[in-house]
Amino acid sequence: MRSISIRLLVQTTVFTAALLAAHGSDGASRAPAAGGDVQAKIEYCMDCHGHQGQGYHGFLTMPRLAGQTSTYLENQLRAFLEGRRDRNLFINMARVHGLSPAMRAAVAARFQGLNPPVLGGGPRNLAAAGAKIYEEGVPEANVPACSACHGPAATGQGEIPRLAGQLSSYTVRTLSTWNRDRGAAAEGENPAAVMAPIAHNLTPNQIAAIAAYLSNLR
Amino acid sequence: MTNARAQIMKFVKLASIILAISVFAGGQLRAGELLPARNCTWCHGTSGQGYMTAPRLAGQRYEYLEKQLLDFGNHTRDNPFSVQYMWDAVAYLSPQTARDLAFYFSTLPPKAAGDGNWDLAPIGQAIYAEGIPEQNVVACAVCHGPDAEGVRDIPRLGGLSYTYLKRRLDQWGEGFHSAAQLPMPFIAGKLSPSDIEALASHLSFVR
Numbered sequence: 001m002r003s004i005s006i007r008l009l010v011q012t013t014v015f016t017a018a019l020l021a022a023h024g025s026d027g028a029s030r031a032p033a034a035g036g037d038v039q040a041k042i043e044y045c046m047d048c049h050g051h052q053g054q055g056y057h058g059f060l061t062m063p064r065l066a067g068q069t070s071t072y073l074e075n076q077l078r079a080f081l082e083g084r085r086d087r088n089l090f091i092n093m094a095r096v097h098g099l100s101p102a103m104r105a106a107v108a109a110r111f112q113g114l115n116p117p118v119l120g121g122g123p124r125n126l127a128a129a130g131a132k133i134y135e136e137g138v139p140e141a142n143v144p145a146c147s148a149c150h151g152p153a154a155t156g157q158g159e160i161p162r163l164a165g166q167l168s169s170y171t172v173r174t175l176s177t178w179n180r181d182r183g184a185a186a187e188g189e190n191p192a193a194v195m196a197p198i199a200h201n202l203t204p205n206q207i208a209a210i211a212a213y214l215s216n217l218r
Numbered sequence: 219m220t221n222a223r224a225q226i227m228k229f230v231k232l233a234s235i236i237l238a239i240s241v242f243a244g245g246q247l248r249a250g251e252l253l254p255a256r257n258c259t260w261c262h263g264t265s266g267q268g269y270m271t272a273p274r275l276a277g278q279r280y281e282y283l284e285k286q287l288l289d290f291g292n293h294t295r296d297n298p299f300s301v302q303y304m305w306d307a308v309a310y311l312s313p314q315t316a317r318d319l320a321f322y323f324s325t326l327p328p329k330a331a332g333d334g335n336w337d338l339a340p341i342g343q344a345i346y347a348e349g350i351p352e353q354n355v356v357a358c359a360v361c362h363g364p365d366a367e368g369v370r371d372i373p374r375l376g377g378l379s380y381t382y383l384k385r386r387l388d389q390w391g392e393g394f395h396s397a398a399q400l401p402m403p404f405i406a407g408k409l410s411p412s413d414i415e416a417l418a419s420h421l422s423f424v425r
Contacts, residue, residue, distance in 0.1 A: 040354050041354060043354065043404070044351075044354035044355075044356065047354075047356045047401050047404050047405050048356050048360055048361075048401070051401075051404075056361075056401070057370070058360050058361030058362075058369075058372060059359070059360060059361055059362060059363040059364075059368075059369045059372065060360050060361075062360070090359065090364040091347065091348070091357060091359055091360060091364075092348070095348055095351065096348060096349060096351060096356070096357050096360075097351070098351030098352065
């Protein structure tokens with residue numbers, strides 16, 4: 001009898017502590033009512049993009065989101081919603097993402113804060129050639145240095161995405177299909193328009209080299 | 219009463235497996251057939267189309283087949299039938315033979331089992347193509363491909379039997395095979411029993 005009541009007391013204490021801890025960590029950054037929804041949605045994102053946002057090689061390549069700038073992530077989610085991204089994909093990403101505008105910021109902030117090891121995957125023997133293009137561009141093909149905008153360590157800033165650690169097959173596909181998948185302009189200025197001539201002027205070998213370099217970059 | 223019926227069913231299953239072995243196991247090797255493959259086809263069917271609890275191997279991705287053989291060997295694939303049948307079956311398999319067998323079965327033309335509930339197939343198709351975003355269930359198609367054809371070590375699902383697909387989805391959700399570090403336990407755990415019936419039905423008809 002006595003042991004049962006002690007056990008009950010311990011269980012109640014542990015449960016209450018867990019409840020308080022969960023509430024404390026949630027309540028600081030967002031409305032308590034939406035807390036559980038956002039956490040479930042983030043886990044849903046992670047079912048495809050990796051449980052630390054490290055990316056995943058499925059039939060499609062799910063890009064690495066960890067460490068990505070939150071502005072870029074929010075812009076992309078909006079671009080999917082407005083039909084400006086990957087319109088020729090066999091799947092409607094806006095429908096699949098299923099994010100309410102209120103959730104976007106919280107989801108983007110969470111992924112920006114993650115920093116798991118990179119998956120790598122790009123052939124290392126191409127990385128040196130990729131680094132050269134990244135830092136110097138390809139002057140004869142009118143390709144500027146990637147580092148000029150994306151930063152010397154490819155960490156990006158604001159609406160300019162982080163590229164370091166991105167899965168190589170994702171970078172290859174993005175640069176190879178730029179006009180088809182990202183060419184649709186938003187209302188007003190499209191910050192991504194600057195990439196169209198660059199992607200167009202790169203050869204497949206150069207794209208593979210850049211992607212290999214970035215995939216191994218921490 | 220139920221116990222007696224279960225015993226009878228068990229006997230019937232065992233008898234049909236023995237019958238299958240005695241009917242199919244003999245005969246000369248056909249062109250391209252591997253001798254060690256006979257050990258597989260006793261249960262998985264002479265043309266690898268699957269038989270009762272043994273899933274279809276024909277047309278499966280060879281990297282997937284090879285990886286499963288390795289996972290049986292290192293006991294990471296730990297669902298009941300794997301433990302019961304496959305752990306011992308692969309215990310003395312060399313890596314090279316595993317690769318040869320995987321390649322052999324991947325080249326056989328698959329047939330769709332078609333044993334699901336046709337009326338549920340449209341619901342399953344929608345889940346396959348788009349997931350259930352409101353329930354945070356991801357779309358199967360992003361990893362398994364638009365036609366459920368699989369890629370690399372991600373398995374082809376189209377045309378596998380309803381019973382096998384349902385059992386695997388149930389077991390993912392129950393935590394089996396979780397040591398493989400795959401997303402499936404998280405995903406399958408969010409599917410309701412009726413979602414699983416619909417998905418398995420749809421996939422059983424995919425050619």
